Amino acid sequence: MRIPFIKLPSSQPRLAREYQRQIAKVLSSSRFILGEEVSRFEAEFAAFCGARYCVSVANGTEALQIALRMSGIRPGLGQEVITTPWTASFTVHAIVAAGGRPIFADVDPQTLLLDVTAVRRASNRRTAAIVPVHIYGQCCDLTAFRSLAKRAGCALVQDAAQAHGSAFQKRSLAEFSDWATYSFYPTKNLGAFGDGGALVTNRRALAERARQFRDGGRTVGHIARSEGINSRLDELQAAVLRIHLRHLKDWNRRRAQLAARYDRLLAERAGEWVRTLPRARNSRSCHHLYVIRTSKRDALRAFLRRSGIETMVHYDKPLHLHPAFRWLGYQRGDFPHAERAAHEVCSLPLHPFLSDKDVDRITAEIARFFAP
DSSP: OOOOOOOOOOGGGGGGHHHHHHHHHHHHHHHHBBSSHHHHHHHHHHHHHTTTTHHHHHHHHHHHHHHHTTTOOOOTTOEEEOOSSOOOTTHHHHHHHHHHHEEOOOOOOTTTTTTTHHHHHHHTTTEEEEEEBBBBOOOOOOOHHHHHHHHHOOOEEEEEEEOOOOOETTGGGGSSSEEEEEEETSSSSOOSSSSSSEEEEEEEHHHHHHHHHBBTTBTTTTTTTTTTOOOOOBHHHHHHHHHHHHHHHHHOOOOOHHHHHHHHHHHHTTTTTTEEOOTTTTTTTTOOOOEEETTTTHHHHHHHHHHOOBBBOOOOSSSGGGGGGGGGGOOTTTSHHHHHHHTTTEEEOOOOTTOOOHHHHHHHHHHHOOOO
């Protein structure tokens, strides 16, 4: 039996009636942009995140772009934004779109989260913002990053695109910075039927500015009061997200159970050949991805593929080695921890609809691959 890397909520028959009812409601309203579903979703997602305000937008990239603009990043000022090379390219595209120059700092060699010491070394008088990415659902050290940003006099903007439901020190991410940004790409823990994104904050004035910016600088009517872009979550996506949000705590709880099962079985069956990522200190993960490391990654993936088990790689090349970012001037060897990880990481299937038997089979096949 084939085990796919992911199954989306839309694959579950029990949700079909909810989809039909909510989508029919939107269609009958004839209101497709910034209507009741968006308003309700924003209130519900803010509550889920433990934040006062949520501003929904068209995608996660623009959520981060807007948060950076609201934090003072402007084109043409030579401002630098420090982030990790170990993330999807959209993090850096957002920095560039906001007007900043991306500056990379290496990751912790164990957790693969942005390393505070490396960021401190990379910061200077031109540093205008730090963007830690909560990779795979684990949280960066927000206490340390908040202190560093305060000392440097720069903004702290969290990329939480993979961290729906994650927490640091048992507290909301919104407590540690003005902005945390999310993506609702279909494969996220909270995914839509297309693109979508959001910013959350505890500051009302910032939320109002972001709402104006996302809608062409408008507040009421067609008069642009300020600079802006067109980045709005549509009603159909908001309706779908409201359905998924009602199940998200249960889905995240199931992911945690499966991750714990992987931890135990891999330690028993393949502990000397496979390294699992350690849990980050003070972080409660939403377990977006389950990632292992092995020097035989490519051969293992090919073996699992022949056994009907689909895996993925997040990521096969750190951003400083992408052709799109060659203009930043980095070279191979500049970020050795990220570069080494690119040759070793493998993401195993992890989603709320995976069974215990699936995890048992996956770990058994991994052990079989490494058996003498």
